[in-house]
Amino acid sequence: MSDAYPEYIEEFSIEISDFNPIGPTAHIPLPETLPKRNNGIINIQNNDDWCFKWSVLGALHPVKVHPERNPHRLYGGFVEELNMEDIPIPVPVSTPVYKKFEENNLEISLCVYEWHNQNKCLEFRYVSERRGEEYKQVNLLVITEDDRSHYCIIKDLHKLVYNHSKHKGRKYICRYCLHVYSAEKGLKEHIPKCKGLNNASQQPQMPVKNRSVKAFYNHKCMQPNPYRIFWDLEMLTEKLTPEEKTKLTHTERIQRHKPSGYCYVVVRMDSSLNYEIVSHDLYRGPDALKRFVTKIEEELLAIQEDLSAPAEMIMAPGDLKAYNEATKCWICKGPFLKPAPEVIKKLEEAKHRLLEVKEWETCMEKEHPEKKEVQKRYREALSALNRKVKDHDHINGKYRGPAHDSCNKKLRIGSFETKVPLICHNFRGYDSHPLMKVVSKFTADKLNCIPENIGKYKAMDVGQLRFLDSFQHMGMGLDKLVECLGGKLEKFPLTVRYFTEKGYSIDKIKLLLRKGVFPYDWSNSWDKFDKTSLPPRKGFYSLLSQQNISKEDYEHAQKVWQEFEMKNFGEYHDLYLETDVLLLADVFMNYTIMCLNDDGLDPSHYVSAPGMFNDSLYKSK
Structure with missing residues (x-):
């Protein structure tokens, strides 16, 4: 027992409120949000x-x-x-x-x-x-x-x-x-x-006899996503009036965040792990969110058009001989088995019936009434055969290896089915909030979310677009992730090439190979973008973290301003946003290549690292 006891009570208060539950009364018409008829x-x-x-x-x-x-x-x-x-x-x-x-x-x-x-x-x-x-x-x-x-x-x-x-x-x-x-x-x-909504418990699922082995089955995740989009938003932190601050009694309202600009880069990648930026956009203005939606949908149309015309297969000398001698599927590592006699018989019957239909159409000069059904049976019989086929990359045409027909279909890229990941750092904690306000502007009518709670979303699918949070894979701030790459130019190919094409020297580009600093709380109005110099160091003070940036960080920001010959703060805003997106792209692509080399899996297929590591465990067996 401790001998400690309270010396005095500084403050003691009790709040008492009347409890007046709403009591039902006489008839009330149904709300307009309910259908008037056939509503049950x-x-x-x-x-x-x-x-x-x-x-x-x-x-x-x-x-x-x-x-x-x-x-x-x-x-x-x-x-x-x-x-x-x-x-x-x-x-x-x-x-x-x-x-x-x-x-x-x-x-x-x-x-x-x-x-x-x-x-x-x-x-x-x-x-x-x-x-x-x-x-x-x-x-x-x-x-x-x-x-x-x-x-x-x-x-x-x-x-x-x-x-x-x-x-x-x-x-x-x-x-x-x-x-x-x-x-x-x-x-x-x-x-x-069923235990009801609030009392539901997890039901353990025990292994079933003869089906007690857990195996890797997400073979589609072995193929690098052909396209991925890295993006970020910047915000103005507008001050609130005293009246607006007092609207909520239990939550202190400090600022209103409004989008001031966006930047994105579209990265194309093939199975040889070659990648490059094929499109990008940078914008600053009050309609940034609306324009962001429009531009992303334009990028999706361009991606769909590119994927609708897959590259022809390119086989190097010796590939055909290796294919003919192969006894295992390169995707699932399973053997090519000789089909059962009944499967071959069914295929022959379906093939014979298909030939009969074609002959009938040639004679009658019109479509056979059972043509679609016959074609369907032939495809099913062919699929059951699970024959050996040549698998190739639809992006660069490179032959990848022999595969089961069923395995090959799992790696097939569909122009309107393959998800296009849009990757943002801390999407779950911040950038998902402004995006939810304009998600209805997307033409896709299907929206799926993976919520963590009522205010955070781990991932969000809008039609073919999939918004992901890179923080779910790499649980550190972008500044720490960039430091992990050691400032080596070869680790930042996208950033270096992007700014080189803009005419900047390597010495200037090296200044950008670290996370920049931005005066978030100081930039609270559009007038600030016309300022011809950076704010003083105290202007970088953060209300959220309750601390200021270091002298070294401020000196670095001033050097970037001078070396890149900034004319106003708006240009600094744009460069900061551009650099953030490019650094994220380089960091995530380094992570992607590491995962593909070590585990044979592309992380952009997964919502978070644990899901990918779970597949990696079974794939390694």
């Missing part, structure tokens, strides 16, 4: 405070014709079935009250959801722990208008979410966790295991 909802038209009771009775005793009208006449005869003892009227939106209701009515399993108007989605208010067909299931929806709320009956969860999903087939939805299944069988298998 029965909105009881009551003029009293008993909407909860009428909704429960309506769910227990369904009426086919106008179940929402005159609840006293339709459901009044069943009122005695419910035990409402110790239940306040009107029934508040409160978990303890729902639990008390279930304790009073042991045969009822109650689930209550709330409709979120802004996000157009369901949110859980209460999920019953009662499972099984012996219970009477009651699903209620709470809708809110100002300080009033109202209970409705959810007659069919499928109809409620139908219009908010691209999948228009029948949906089978778990009422306890809202997991969606396309078949009733899947839902029935899920229900006994």
